[in-house]
Amino acid sequence: MELPAPRGPVSAAVIGVLSGRDPAILAGLVVAAGDPVRDDDLQLALFVCYELHYRGWDGVDDRWEWNPGLLAARGRIEAVFEAALRSTVGEIKTPDPRDVPKLLTEIVQDEGPPLSAYLSSRADLGQFREFVAQRSVYHLREADPHTFAIPRLAGRPKAALVEIQQDEYGNGDPERMHQELFRATMRWFGLDLTYGAFVGTASALTLAINNLMSLFGLHRRLRGALIGQLAAFEMTSSLPNRAYGNGLRRLGGTPDATLFYDEHVIADAVHEQIAAHDLCGSFAAAEPEAAAEILFGARCAMLLDAYWAEEMLGRFQV
Structure with a gap:
């Protein structure tokens, strides 16, 4: 994957150093954002x-x-994002x-903006294509x-996490990996199948959703947050994926194009x-x-999912 174009001074410094500039510029890097979650510069630098x-x-x-200077700079960006x-x-x-499963159920009750309903019944081909392109930033490395x-x-x-991951990775069949099933959806839309092809055009919120998982996954102290994020994802996935599959069929999507969504209706219910x-x-018990x-x-x-859905609906309904 090629380095993307910077979106501000923070991402310019990070990308510049990785492109050969003097690493000393990272030492004086100032990380500030009015709304870090929606800040293009900060989210791209972190990604x-x-x-x-x-x-x-x-x-x-x-x-x-594992460069110490880059890790120190990343730590400053992470601190702003996490705060x-x-x-x-x-x-x-x-x-x-003992209450954690019940509390998780309560947290996921808020359905958020009706993006899945819109894609199911109203989205045109171009809008659905944009949805797929933005989602590809995660789905081409789904579960990683x-x-x-x-x-x-x-x-x-x-054991429970391994059981979930085994399904995500196709139970040993590379063609059944969810990453590959999503690539088939992208192929139907005529999208670039290259890993990370849409990072450069991904919105700050698309990057933030991905960065959230990486933040939690790369810090042992946040392992509880990572599995909580995964639980929320799985507990709110089945019905939207049914809607996405139906929406794509409405637009003429083939069985190969809808397989990713159809697979998740069943898998995520489990x-x-x-x-x-x-x-x-x-x-939690342990x-x-x-x-x-x-x-x-x-x-x-x-x-973050609600923010992202609201943003996408705003684009589509202009």
């Missing part, structure tokens, strides 16, 4: 840093992944671990951020129970001091 832990950037030495999330979500009191949590869990929570009870419930972080992760997931 560029995080991608070094995934598949990397063309022409960028892999050793940058904004915690301020918006508000304080979460440590719950009784959550895999970081596997070695950080033990016992029943680890994953919902595993994530809420076997993963999050058992993790590590009750981290139970509040599970709820924090779920609330962050719902918050």
